[in-house]
Amino acid sequence: GLLARLQTSALTIRTLSSSNSFSQNIPSCLWKLGRLNHVAIAVPDLEKAQSLYKDVLGAEVSETVALPEHGVYTVFVELGNTKLELLHPLGEKSPIASFLQKNKTGGMHHICIEVDDIKAAMTELKKKKIRILSEEPKIGAHGKPVIFLHPKDCHGVLVELEQA
Secondary structure (H helix, E strand, O other): HHHHHHHHHHHHHHHHHHHHHHHHHOOOOOOOEEEEEEEEEEOOOHHHHHHHHHHOOOOOOOOOOOEOOOOOEEEEOOOOOOOEEEEEOOOOOOHHHHHHHHOOOOEEEEEOOOEOOOHHHHHHHHHHOOOOOOOOOOOOOOOOOOEOOHHOOOOOOOEEEEEE
C-alpha cells in the first residue's frame, strides 16, 4: 500500500515537473525583441554635429538623407555595435522642429530596437495597451518597416521598433 502510493506520487511529481518545464519553453509572445539598432539625437545644427563625430571623434559618418515622410534629415554615425542617428527638421511640421523648440541645444530623441516580426509586435502591444503612434508601419531610414511607441507607455522614452 504505502510503497505503491509513494511510487504513484513520485510519478505524478515527475510528470508535473516535466510538463512544467515544457510549458516554460513556449515563448510568451509571437515576436522577439532584437538588438539596439540606434539611438537618435535631435540636433539644431546638422553640419556641426556631423563634424563633431567625423572630424573630432573620428567616426564613420553617412551622407545626409532627406526623409520627407518623417519630416527629417538623417545622418548615421557608425559605432561598431550600434549607430547614432542625427536628426534635423525637414519643414516646419517636422516632429524634430517641435522637439528642438523645447530643447534648444538638441538631445536624445528616441531609441530604435529591432524586432523579428513587426506585425505580431503591433498586435500584441495593442492588446497590452501600449499605444502605437501610427495605424500601420512606415518605411524608415533603413528602408524597413518601423513603428513608434508612445513615450508615456514606455517610461518617458520614445521607442522605435524596426523590422530586422
